[in-house]
Amino acid sequence: MKRNGRLIVGLVIILLLMLSTACAGKNTELNKSGTASGDSGNSNASVSDKQRVVKSLKGDISIPSEPKRVIGLSVVYPEFLYALGVTPVAVQNYHQEFPSYLKEPFKNTLKIGLAETPNFEMILTAQPDIIIAPIWWADKDYDQLSKIAPTVLLPQRDNWRDELRDIGEVLGKKDQAEKVIQDLQHKEAEAKEKLHALVGNETVMYMMIMADGLVIYGENIDRGSFIHKKLGLKPVKDFPQTELSVTISLEKIPEYNPDHIILQLDDESSEKVQNRYKELIDSSLWKNMTAVKKNQIHIMGGKEWFSLGMSPLADYNAVSDVLHAFEKKAK
Template identity: 60%
Template sequence: MRQIRTGMAFSMAIVLVLVMAACSNNNGQAKVAATAEADIRVVNSEKGEIKIPANPTKVVGLSVVYPEFLLALGVTPIAVQNYHEDFPAYLQEPFKDTLKMGIAETPNFEMILASEPDLILAPVWWSGKDYDQLSEIAPTVLLPQRDDWRDELKDIGEVLGKKDIAEKVIQELAAQEAEAKQKLDELVGNETVMYMMVMPNSLILYGDQIDRGKFIHTTLGLEMIPNFPDKDLSLSISLEKLPEYNPDHLIIQLNNEDSAEVKQTYEDMLDSPLWKNMNAVKKNQVYTMAGKDWFNLGMSPLANRYAIDSVLQAFEGNSE
């Protein structure tokens, strides 16, 4: 009888140990499941609701503007599409370790895969056709096409849980723009300003109906030349036509500083008597800006900030 009781007690002890182990294991699984759920967020996209990491650390932003939006929100992308071989001056330091993938109609899927992203962000107009392939690499959020970069920034802020930061970026830029506009009004007043891009064998003049021209003439309030056609976004003119548009100040850029054709067009212009007789040239009020540094002008808060500083530095330096 004693042996039977001892055996029963031993059996009950084993059962108790197994039950406790099972409970412990279930609690552990529950904790793992809860942790996994806490690490996931559900966000809206052009493809419906998408599950993404709650705190992504390796983000790819497709299109040439999304990387700037990410950086403005405090996120350095791990890989970007780049139009120029070198980043604009204001991105060179923060993007020093960022992978350049170039730019093409189709993303470089191999390079995106090699960067091991945990999140891909892309505008639907750019990457809608590539969604299936991108989503096989990492959760991919397609965002709507917007007319205003501020709405794009808010969309990305919403996805990343940084909408408050997006609003702050917009407000701070608006304050910087207002301050710069007042300073430039004091420096320039009603004197006319023309914004010109040197292209291969032609010159492009920008009016206030296109992003970059609107930045110069509306955001910063610099007076346009009076004979620029009201409804035209830009004008393509030859060197011979340049004297017809004769501003007091001239902001000039080379479309591609590495292009031999662009450089030749620029040098031919500088050697021309037509150029030398312009008001802005004779008054030493010509301001040359780097083309690639203004590539996203009017489309990104970081590009706009940099351009504001560049314009102020040029006009303030000229007044000294």
């Protein structure tokens, strides 16, 4: 019996040793995979690989290293994001429909409108990993936005190229931002050469029909600079150089009398805009203008040109629009 008792005790000890070894091995494997508690240093290293710190006007912000769900607030930030290869999950929108160059890529993007105060509930519904916005647009809403997701506020810039570079810095896409800028410069230079061959020294006036008036853009404002400086189309000589734009009455238009008119309707769906357009084209003053008599009126879409001079995508597509319009009239 004593011998049997010793044998039993021995077997129990062996079993206990086997169980202990198995548990230790299991814990080691779990720690390697990061799914169980263990060395806190390893766990922190894993987290830090998924996060990085970027600079913002509110200080350093920790964001996901590779954010998948991004929101860019203001009407042009979504265009910057897409130019950098990022499709935003939600956008603030001025028009009900997206411009043609964003219609397909943004087909699943949530529209949250353009109220003075953002729709925080819809932004929360979009489940963003990160929110990016210019400080002039979102400073007042920063506290609420940062409760939804890490929010990076960027400085106000006079040139969209600097805005694009800022966003590229945040997303780790600096090289891509520079490529977008260079590609557009190349396209503009090519178009400028073609347009000079088509138009020469004939004058061009860029006019927008708005609900409350008719506006002519000069060469020192973003929109006018794109037409007259980037594409080299000669402005009318009597435009006041001290003004960025001029709101004029129908009776004043013949005073400028250009060879070509680039005509944009601010919002094609607006009844007031459509009524003002009809009043314009039915007027004898309009019909007697040189551009009208030569059939050199080039009509551009409101949605398509809404961000003109403020976004690389809008500018890139507008280059094609202008070339197509002038080539068509030249045939």
